[in-house]
Amino acid sequence: MAWIYLLIAAVFEVIFALATNATEGFTQLWPSLLTAGAAATGIFFLSLALKTLDVGVGYTIWTGIGSVGTVVLGTLIFGEEINLWKALAFVLIIGGVLGLKLSDRASAGTPSAA
Known part of the structure; x- marks a missing residue:
């Protein structure tokens, strides 16, 4: 959940x-x-997620998805430009989000220190 x-x-x-724009x-x-x-x-639902997820994983994924979604919709709604460097950065952000998701799944069986 x-x-x-x-x-x-x-x-x-x-x-x-x-x-905000x-x-x-x-x-x-x-x-x-x-x-x-x-x-x-958004902060309310983030707080619910952080009851279970590590704050580093949850917050980073929240901002990563928010960043990519904002850029994609900013391009569609406001006509903002996506160039090669932006596209590369999005790929890296998405890769980081997927990596964090996979790392959380891998550590799910490990008891937390807290």
Whole structure:
């Protein structure tokens, strides 16, 4: 269930980032409310995921998925450019997220120190 919570948290992280762009420095009411609500909801679901996941794994995956999702949707919604270097960075981020997910699965049978 922790991974589902983490995925939900990452979706709200993307909403938060994209809505922040529309706040115009928090001078626009509805985008500002959406930004605050998405941030709070994302952090809430992240906290649920971190009941089970290591904070280093959970937080890193949350920000990684949020980063990639924000760039992809920023390209589609705002027409932002993706060049070769950005694409390479996305591949590395996705690889890191997958590596952390696999490392968490591998250590699931190992008792934690905490």
